[in-house]
Amino acid sequence: MFQKTIVGNYPRPSWLRESLLKAEGKQKKAGLAGKEVESLYVRGIAEVIAEFESCNLDLITDGQLRLTDALASFCENLEGFKMTGLIRYYDNNFYYRQPETTGKISWKNPVFEADFKQAKKLAKKKIKCVLPGPYTLARLCKNTFYKDTSDLMWDLSSAIASEAKALENAGCKFIQFDEPSLVYDRKLECGLDKIMDALKKVESSVSAITCLQAYFGGFNGSLAGLLDLKFDVIGFDLVEGKENLNFMQEYTPKKDLSLGILDSRNIRLEKPSVVKARVMQAVKLTSPKNVYINPNWGLELIPREYAVKKLKLLSNIVDELKEDSA
Amino acid sequence: MSKKILQTTVVGSYPRLSYVVEAVAKYKKKLISKEELKKITDHATTEVVEEQIKAGIDIIADGEQYREDMEVYFAERISGFKEGDWIRIWGNNYYRKPIVHKKVGFIAPMTVEDYLLAEKVTAGRAQVKQMYTGPYTIADWAFNDAYDSKADLVLDLARILHKETKELEKKGCPYIQIDEPALSTHNSKDELEIARQAIEIVTKGVKAKTAIHICYGDFENIFPGLLDFKIDLIDLEFTNNQFKTLDIIKKYDFNKELGFGCVDVHTKRVESKEEVKENIKKALKILPPEKIYPKPDCGLKLLTREIAFKKLCVISEAVKELRAEL
Numbered sequence: 337m338f339q340k341t342i343v344g345n346y347p348r349p350s351w352l353r354e355s356l357l358k359a360e361g362k363q364k365k366a367g368l369a370g371k372e373v374e375s376l377y378v379r380g381i382a383e384v385i386a387e388f389e390s391c392n393l394d395l396i397t398d399g400q401l402r403l404t405d406a407l408a409s410f411c412e413n414l415e416g417f418k419m420t421g422l423i424r425y426y427d428n429n430f431y432y433r434q435p436e437t438t439g440k441i442s443w444k445n446p447v448f449e450a451d452f453k454q455a456k457k458l459a460k461k462k463i464k465c466v467l468p469g470p471y472t473l474a475r476l477c478k479n480t481f482y483k484d485t486s487d488l489m490w491d492l493s494s495a496i497a498s499e500a501k502a503l504e505n506a507g508c509k510f511i512q513f514d515e516p517s518l519v520y521d522r523k524l525e526c527g528l529d530k531i532m533d534a535l536k537k538v539e540s541s542v543s544a545i546t547c548l549q550a551y552f553g554g555f556n557g558s559l560a561g562l563l564d565l566k567f568d569v570i571g572f573d574l575v576e577g578k579e580n581l582n583f584m585q586e587y588t589p590k591k592d593l594s595l596g597i598l599d600s601r602n603i604r605l606e607k608p609s610v611v612k613a614r615v616m617q618a619v620k621l622t623s624p625k626n627v628y629i630n631p632n633w634g635l636e637l638i639p640r641e642y643a644v645k646k647l648k649l650l651s652n653i654v655d656e657l658k659e660d661s662a
Numbered sequence: 663m664s665k666k667i668l669q670t671t672v673v674g675s676y677p678r679l680s681y682v683v684e685a686v687a688k689y690k691k692k693l694i695s696k697e698e699l700k701k702i703t704d705h706a707t708t709e710v711v712e713e714q715i716k717a718g719i720d721i722i723a724d725g726e727q728y729r730e731d732m733e734v735y736f737a738e739r740i741s742g743f744k745e746g747d748w749i750r751i752w753g754n755n756y757y758r759k760p761i762v763h764k765k766v767g768f769i770a771p772m773t774v775e776d777y778l779l780a781e782k783v784t785a786g787r788a789q790v791k792q793m794y795t796g797p798y799t800i801a802d803w804a805f806n807d808a809y810d811s812k813a814d815l816v817l818d819l820a821r822i823l824h825k826e827t828k829e830l831e832k833k834g835c836p837y838i839q840i841d842e843p844a845l846s847t848h849n850s851k852d853e854l855e856i857a858r859q860a861i862e863i864v865t866k867g868v869k870a871k872t873a874i875h876i877c878y879g880d881f882e883n884i885f886p887g888l889l890d891f892k893i894d895l896i897d898l899e900f901t902n903n904q905f906k907t908l909d910i911i912k913k914y915d916f917n918k919e920l921g922f923g924c925v926d927v928h929t930k931r932v933e934s935k936e937e938v939k940e941n942i943k944k945a946l947k948i949l950p951p952e953k954i955y956p957k958p959d960c961g962l963k964l965l966t967r968e969i970a971f972k973k974l975c976v977i978s979e980a981v982k983e984l985r986a987e988l
Contacts, residue, residue, distance in 0.1 A: 348750065356754050404753045421928055422752055424878050427847035429733075429759075429803050431752040522849050522882065553849075603761065603805045638805070639747030639759075 337661070338627050338654045339394040343549065343571075343596065344466040344514070345406070345634030346388075346399035347643050352380040377402055378454065385459045391647040395462050395510060398455035400634065404433070407468035407514055408476050411435035414495050415442040420478065426520060426552055428601070428637060437481035437488065443495040446502035453506055462510065465503045467496055469515035469548065470534040475525060476517070486526040493534035497541035504542040512547040512571075512594075513538055518562070519553030519577060528561050539566050547571055547594055551633050554579035560587045568592055574614050575599045575632040581614070584621040593624045596632030598650055603642040608653050615657060629654050667951035667988065668942065668981045669720040670974075671921065673875055673897065674793040674839065675961030676710040676725035677970050686730070703728040704779060711783040711790075713971055718978030721789040721837060724780035726961070732795045732841060733803040734760060735772075740822055742766035746805060761805045762815060768822040771829040778833060791837035792830050793875065797823050797864065798857040802844035813856045820860035831870045839873040839897065840864060846879030854887045862892045873897050873921060877960045881907050886914040897921025899959035902928050905944055912948055920949055923959030924980070925973045930965065932972040938980035951988055956981055 348356075359373050384399035403409045406425055411417040412435070419433040448465060455463045468476075470493035474485050482488040500511050513535075518524070524531065539546050547569035548562065554577025555562075563570070571594035572580040595618055597611045619627060629650060635643035678686075685702040688694045710725035729735045737743040737760035744763050748756035777792040784790050797819035801812060809815040827838055845857050865872045873895035876884065881898065888896060900907045900923040911920075924941040925933050933941075938956075945954050956977055962970035 350748065353748060353750075353754065353756060360754060424847060427802075427844070427879075429749075429751060429757075433752075520849065522880075602807075604807050637749055639749065641747070 337625065338629055338657050340391075340651055340654050341393060341395040341464070341594070341628045341630045342388065342397060342647070343551065343600070343630050343632070343634050344397050344400050344512070345403065345636040346384050346397075346401070347636050347638070347640040348399075348401050349380050349383055349640065352376055352401070378458075381455060382458045385455065387644060388647070389459070389461055391644065392651045393461060393647065395464050395628065396459060397464055397466060398451055398458075400466065400636075402451060406430070406432050407472060408432045408435050410447055410468055410473070410496075410499070411477065413444065413447040415444055416440050416481070416491075417477070426516065430637060432476070434476070434478050436478040439481055441488070441491040441495055443498035446506070447499055449502050449506045452503055452508055456507065463508065464510040464512055464547075465500075465508045466512045466514060466549075467499060467503075469513040469518070470496055470538060471524075471526065471531045472515045472517040475521065484526075486530040489526055489530065489534045493537045496538050500538060500542045500544075504544045508544060510545045510547070511542060512549050513567075514549050514551075516550060516552045518559060519550040519555055519573070524558075528558065532561060532565060535562070535565055535567075545569065547628075549594060551576070551596055553577050555583040557583070557586065559583075563587060563589050563591070569594050569626070569628060571596065571628075572618070573632040574618065581617055581621070584618055589622050589624075591622070591624065592626040592628070593618060593622060594628040594630060596630055597653070598631040598646050600631040600633040600635050600646070601637050603638050603645075605645060605649055608649070608656065611653055612657060612660070615653075616660075629657075667954075668985060669955050670718070670978050670981050671721035671791065671955050671957045672714060672719060672723050672974065673877075673921075673957060673959075673961045674723045674726055674841065675729070675963035676714070676723075676727070677962060677965055677967045678727060679706045679709060679967065682706045682727050700728070707776065707779055708783050711780050713967075714974060715784065715787050717971055717974035718982070719788060719974055721791050721955070722780070722784065723791055723793060724776045726963070728776060731757065733800065734758060736795050736800055737804060739769060739772045740766050740800075740819070741769055742808065743804065759803070759805060762801075762808045764808050766815070766818050766822060768825045772826055774826075774829050774833055777830060777835050781834070789836055791839055791873075792835050793839035793841055794823065794826060796840040796842040796845075796857075796874070797860040798853075799842050799844040802848075813859075816856050816860045817863060820863035823864045824866060827864055827868050827870075827872070831868055835870055837871045837873065838868070839875055840893075841875045843875075843877050843879070846876050846881055846884050849880065849883045851887065854884060858887065858891050865892050871895060871919075873919075875921065875960075877923075881910050885910050889914060889917055893918065895919040895921055895955065897923075897955070897957070899923040900945075901926040901933075901941060902959050905941075908944055908948070916949060919953045919955065920945065921955045921957055924956045925958045925977060927958050927960045927962055927965060927973070930969055932969060933976055935976055935980045935983070938976050939984055942980060942984060951984075 474489035549571035714722040
């Protein structure tokens with residue numbers, strides 16, 4: 337029942353950080369092509385994938401080492417956007433270039449297909465792909481073209497659906513759609529019916545396992561409608577979404593769960609007994625078939641030595657959970 | 663000035679002068695000593711103080727030439743912190759996020775010497791304020807590997823910064839600003855309450871004017887709760903968010919003085935005098951002029967020296983005309 341996974345990003349190895357700095361400097365000076373940079377990324381991704389596998393994770397990513405702008409990187413490759421000034425990514429000391437609409441949004445070519453294929457070649461374990469969800473992406477962008485956020489979200493959902501389809505065609509069997517804004521925003525900027533339409537379009541575009549991943553907050557009753565969507569897995573942040581267990585009690589999701597159980601933004605290691613109790617509470621409340629266990633977000637905002645410690649802790653906790661329920 | 667109305671001020675940082683940037687690079691390579699670096703930054707402080715006075719600003723600051731950033735600078739001067747590993751901010755830019763590894767404690771004043779230098783250079787031609795990063799933000803931007811709760815860490819830091827505040831007051835500093843940019847990035851009332859308690863500790867028994875500066879984030883998160891803080895002045899950004907901040911504060915009985923961001927620090931374009939006048943008039947619709955302190959949205963660090971100077975000049979020119987008109 338329990339599977340060990342990660343949400344997405346991971347710290348870049350220190351040698352990669354330094355080599356990229358040097359390579360960028362060289363590129364500026366001599367206009368060198370990206371070949372050298374490309375080989376650096378491949379080496380970095382191989383190293384990170386090996387680290388995931390040595391921590392016995394079941395479902396992994398490529399650590400999203402190539403991304404410069406977290407979820408917003410996707411927009412760079414769509415028609416209808418330009419990238420503008422840096423803006424804070426939620427409550428992190430972490431920034432992204434804000435994409436601004438310049439016209440109607442449309443999907444041109446696969447964005448992450450090559451990355452997926454490469455990761456698949458390097459990995460023994462299953463690779464999942466991570467895409468931004470339509471509501472979150474609409475919220476992260478600056479809209480100067482569409483009538484409102486809902487209209488922007490609708491076109492974004494078509495682009496995300498096309499990308500998901502391309503990833504599935506390339507062989508991806510698990511696609512995660514990240515929707516932190518759904519649980520982070522105090523008040524949604526679009527009606528839930530509109531959000532559900534957009535999510536439905538995204539979800540129904542593929543037959544792969546789909547996961548709606550929400551982090552940096554918890555679900556409240558006003559979001560209960562989302563449980564009617566056909567996502568196979570719903571992600572709950574049990575670190576920063578304290579209300580999630582109450583939500584599960586009240587609305588009993590009939591879904592597989594993805595549970596964020598370790599704090600991805602602090603280095604302190606959690607007590608296994610506390611974490612296990614929380615997981616078992618969620619399991620008892622919802623009786624899921626599969627439970628994916630992960631930190632509550634990617635681990636790139638903690639130093640790598642601690643990221644490994646957290647993954648090992650996660651792996652031990654899941655092993656204990658498996659033993660307890662055997 | 664017959665009546666103190668629309669006193670102009672700054673938020674704190676001024677672009678680092680080129681020779682400071684060079685000196686810091688040399689210091690990092692161990693080519694110059696700490697004492698040599700200090701001499702150079704002191705000289706730069708003298709220059710930027712003169713420049714602010716020349717621009718006609720009523721309440722100036724030391725310009726933070728000596729501060730590498732607003733987190734590490736303080737973490738290096740408070741006991742209980744250790745240097746952390748590199749954490750990505752954006753693209754290939756990183757910072758060393760400090761780690762709280764034991765109980766934090768006051769070592770020695772952190773900003774007093776620089777206040778005294780700025781005061782000496784100013785020699786009565788303007789008022790000098792001093793600013794430091796607040797307890798909530800210092801805690802929020804560090805890893806906590808020592809305290810069971812964030813609140814305990816924040817309140818201990820508040821006790822340290824209370825000592826700092828008293829030291830500044832003892833030396834005659836009339837205006838002390840606490841920078842809390844992390845506050846508006848969190849949308850939880852519990853977090854705001856931690857900060858409220860912390861500020862109460864920091865400003866307890868302080869007679870000098872105390873201000874809190876907050877930028878970025880969502881100001882809906884901090885109102886109306888911020889009005890209960892024991893502080894004299896609230897300093898916010900307005901221009902960059904197209905005065906959305908005004909719509910928020912208009913809803914409440916604004917019982918403090920207001921630091922009013924009337925030029926945008928995220929654009930290189932220097933606003934016209936007329937624009938700045940119009941901006942300030944927006945604030946005059948809700949508060950009397952003696953309660954409004956026109957200033958840039960935030961620190962000027964990211965602009966060029968020339969543009970920073972021009973932005974300050976246009977504020978003081980606009981205010982000069984407004985004073986005559988009022």
